[in-house]
């Protein structure tokens with residue numbers, strides 16, 4: 001499986017290897033053997049539930065925390081023991097951390113104290129232009145919207161010209177509509193400036209749409225790394241399948257290109273043999289009216305719940321002792337209590353080998 005965005009021989013912008021961190025001596029590691037690489041100008045996301053060690057990983061990369069084990073390289077140079085200021089990395093926090101008493105212009109100029117008057121002025125103007133905030137340069141942060149404040153924070157982080165910025169849940173305090181537009185804008189700005197980024201988020205949609213590649217993190221470890229498409233369409237574990245969206249987990253017996261399952265024979269994306277756990281996304285299933293004639297092989301079930309969401313419609317359908325989540329178009333006509341035929345439209349993905357508990 002393709003897992004890197006690298007051309008042969010290219011030096012990664014960031015490389016971390018075996019990063020491990022315990023906050024309590026002798027306690028469990030909160031970051032446990034984390035390794036990944038980020039290519040120049042690549043946007044990489046660390047996605048995982050609260051407390052899985054994402055922020056700690058970011059702090060180890062920035063140098064705010066010291067790793068118990070493992071190493072960090074920036075553009076081929078080992079920086080594991082370097083202090084944060086020597087690493088030249090930009091950092092954007094969830095709460096922006098802007099100076100409230102300084103204007104937008106002064107906030108952005110703050111990290112440029114090493115530059116002289118004219119040079120400094122030109123760089124601040126350039127960066128404000130890049131983030132589209134030139135007209136607000138005299139305002140204080142408190143006189144801006146959340147999305148605008150976030151862009152100031154980004155401008156301040158990129159003003160000194162870092163090759164890498166670390167973004168810790170930078171969009172989470174914005175409301176849904178603003179979050180999406182700010183995200184798109186920030187992505188476009190990073191791409192335009194050729195700056196690589198590591199984004200930390202617990203929001204799967206954000207990671208999928210913002211990142212070029214992402215890693216799903218759980219309990220201090222990276223469970224799977226790949227492009228958004230690879231990780232969504234080819235999850236390797238039940239956790240990754242469930243964390244990246246809704247899915248149906250179905251036990252089966254692999255027979256090569258297909259598996260025998262309680263839903264009948266399912267085609268598999270990749271060959272498998274023996275006991276397996278399969279993932280079938282709700283959009284890979286469909287509903288139709290049951291066929292009238294008896295003796296026809298069909299997966300018949302009963303709609304137990306229906307959730308209309310505008311762009312789609314989600315059903316819960318009971319088949320024997322099992323419930324499936326099925327996604328249909330918004331005009332799908334079934335109601336709770338209707339008898340329906342379940343259609344399998346997609347191939348199943350193997351997310352576990354061997355007998356699984358609770359399936």
Ligand SMILES: Nc1ncnc2c1ncn2[C@@H]1O[C@H](COP(=O)(O)OP(=O)(O)OP(=O)(O)O)[C@@H](O)[C@H]1O
Nearest residue numbers: 023024030048049050051052053054055056057202
């Ligand atoms: N300074 C600290 N001292 C002790 N424990 C800490 C410290 N910082 C974090 N932890 C613990 O380490 C674990 C990982 O925290 P971390 O903030 O890295 O996770 P996260 O995935 O970023 O979570 P969230 O999304 O909630 O911020 C958590 O159990 C947290 O309570």
